[in-house]
Amino acid sequence: MKQLEKTNCETCQFKSCAVEVLDPAELFILQNNCSAIVFQRNEKIFREGNPHTGVAYVKSGLVKVHKTGPARDQILKVVKPPRFIGLPTVLGNKLNQYAVTALETTHVCFISSDSFRKLIMLNGKFANEIINNLCQDELSFFDRSINQSQKHINGRVADALLFMANEIFGNDSFLMPLNRNDLGDFVHARRESVTRTLSRFRKDGLISLNGKNLRLLNKAMLEKISRNG
Amino acid sequence: MKQLEKTNCETCQFKSCAVEVLDPAELFILQNNCSAIVFQRNEKIFREGNPHTGVAYVKSGLVKVHKTGPARDQILKVVKPPRFIGLPTVLGNKLNQYAVTALETTHVCFISSDSFRKLIMLNGKFANEIINNLCQDELSFFDRSINQSQKHINGRVADALLFMANEIFGNDSFLMPLNRNDLGDFVHARRESVTRTLSRFRKDGLISLNGKNLRLLNKAMLEKISRNG
DNA sequence: TAAAAACAGTGATACAGATCACATTGTTGA
DNA sequence: TCAACAATGTGATCTGTATCACTGTTTTTA
Structure with missing residues (x-):
């Protein structure tokens, strides 16, 4: 700092x-x-x-x-x-x-x-922009809450990967900024479950995975997993 | 309407x-x-x-x-x-x-x-009030999200009962406005689990329960359950 | 650069709640 | 006022994921 x-x-x-x-x-x-x-x-x-x-x-x-x-x-x-x-x-x-x-x-x-x-x-225009920001946050928080509580871990992890690729990095290949524990805290799951889920995704050819190095290989499938939980 | x-x-x-x-x-x-x-x-x-x-x-x-x-x-x-x-x-x-x-x-x-x-x-004052509203919502939504995802069903149902009594009705005795199914949708659980939890609370003397008629008999204990999940 | 600490992977096991199936009670409107 | 439907309660079973215990790997720091 x-x-x-x-x-x-x-x-x-x-x-x-x-x-x-x-x-x-x-x-x-x-x-x-x-x-x-x-x-x-x-x-x-x-x-x-x-x-x-x-x-x-x-x-x-x-x-x-x-x-x-x-x-x-x-x-x-x-x-x-x-x-x-x-x-x-x-x-x-x-x-x-x-x-x-x-x-x-x-x-x-x-x-x-x-x-x-x-x-x-x-x-007023400044206030209006701030209000827009807060409203946008509220809507995405609603979505997130519903997704986190109704999807199984496959869907939640798929969501997180798609979020990182689409919203944060704008790239299907990225360095995951969260460690496995944090990723767990993000998707409401435990470190071990996140590990197992990522391994499964890799085994199924959906992602390539090397430590924090991640690449989404089959986004269509990940989106399907996201939808079906 | x-x-x-x-x-x-x-x-x-x-x-x-x-x-x-x-x-x-x-x-x-x-x-x-x-x-x-x-x-x-x-x-x-x-x-x-x-x-x-x-x-x-x-x-x-x-x-x-x-x-x-x-x-x-x-x-x-x-x-x-x-x-x-x-x-x-x-x-x-x-x-x-x-x-x-x-x-x-x-x-x-x-x-x-x-x-x-x-x-x-x-x-600007109007905008400011609206912003205050939205901010307050955001904070309580954060709390709710964390409570819902980290507590077991006992804690979540206890939270819902305390919320109704304290925030909504300002009275320990009230007519539950949600049916068992809705209550499930509110606390991220299924109808059957809500029923079982309420029965348990009644058996333990924490609440009196007669259909939608509810009375909190031991709030101290409900708060403890809320804290410990 | 060695020791310590943080991070990650993996199998075995436990268990909270979901799900299913059905009985009972309450509510509605023809 | 009775039939039909919605809401609730309850036991038996299933299952996803947490938890535990341990090993291996990477990063930090003394």
């Missing part, structure tokens, strides 16, 4: 849709209440239970959002930039309700919650 | 926090793009896959939000008024992504999505 020199929000190459609609005066507010920080793999961006540090805007990299449950940690989502993270906690002005951890080198801007709220109040 | 005569938003006794912050001109917009409808038990307020009918403001009654999964229906939440429902779908201008059904006689105001969006753009 390393603080960077002040960045220029106006010329920032990672501007969010929400920030695009701000006028110069509003950008000035943002500019002066925003600090850029770099996190390395496995460094925590939010720590569960700690006082919040502002809204986080993830500019580059990859992060996991996770939370301690009664039995174990659970990965709620894996988030690719550009994306705001931590609105619920920050806006409620509470302690962090969940943890966020970098899965690779990740650039983040922290925006003080006061100024974030000020922007919402000042600029 | 029955359309009522035009209501007066300004003097409405069920005004939401969000609507409280509107000025007269904005209330006038709302007034003219808002229709009040009553639904009886089991009538659908939103039908999954249908074109949306605007944001729904639930003024009184009780509703379930549910969605078809690969294997069965799933109840995502049970919502008590006052509450906006259906923002994600409406704002995305898509088909309804989930269904909403009345569990008892329920009064709803439908607000056209255009005017709802206009209010967000015009009034």
Whole structure:
């Protein structure tokens, strides 16, 4: 974790849709209440239970959002930039309700919650973009919840692989950013079951697998498995 | 389902926090793009896959939000008024992504999505309230997801009973608004398992149970079961 | 670079809940 | 008010995945 020199929000190459609609005066507010920080793999961006540090805007990299449950940690989502993270906690002005951890080198801007709220109040378009974000999250969370609870482990692991390939990497070949244990926490299963499922997929020629190195060989079949559980 | 005569938003006794912050001109917009409808038990307020009918403001009654999964229906939440429902779908201008059904006689105001969006753009405080709502939803959905996937059926059913008593009815004695099948869809279990769990709770003196008539007799113990799964 | 710690694979076993099949009770409307 | 259907309860059985125990491998760090 390393603080960077002040960045220029106006010329920032990672501007969010929400920030695009701000006028110069509003950008000035943002500019002066925003600090850029770099996190390395496995460094925590939010720590569960700690006082919040502002809204986080993830500019580059990859992060996991996770939370301690009664039995174990659970990965709620894996988030690719550009994306705001931590609105619920920050806006409620509470302690962090969940943890966020970098899965690779990740650039983040922290925006003080006061100024974030000020922007919402000042600029309806900005608020509208934030609302769109939250709504989108809600819908995908509904889907995820249903899929996780109604599919068998084959379907859940297939989902996770397709998600990584399609949503995160945009490539059928990728380096799995989660270890087997985390992958278990992501698909509501245990490490051993994930291992067995991946081995089965490899044996059936659906994927090639070498440690974290993954390639989807038969997406049609994986999608079918995803549908049928 | 029955359309009522035009209501007066300004003097409405069920005004939401969000609507409280509107000025007269904005209330006038709302007034003219808002229709009040009553639904009886089991009538659908939103039908999954249908074109949306605007944001729904639930003024009184009780509703379930549910969605078809690969294997069965799933109840995502049970919502008590006052509450906006259906923002994600409406704002995305898509088909309804989930269904909403009345569990008892329920009064709803439908607000056209255009005017709802206009209010967000015009009034930062309104937008802010909506954002607070969405954030709160997200946090409770995270909790629910973790509880549902990590607890055994005893803990999940205990959670549901405590939720009904504490959040919905504010009373340890209530008429369960969900039948055994729905209760199963709510706690990610099957009808038979719910029945068995409730019987066990009754035998152990934790609840009294007579059809839909429920009374929590030992909340301390139910909370303990909820914690330990 | 050796020792320790984290990560990954695999077989044997246990068990929570699903599923099935059927009996009983409650509800509805012709 | 009786037939038809929906909802509920209950025992017997099946099964997917967790758990346990152990081995092998990779990564970290002292």
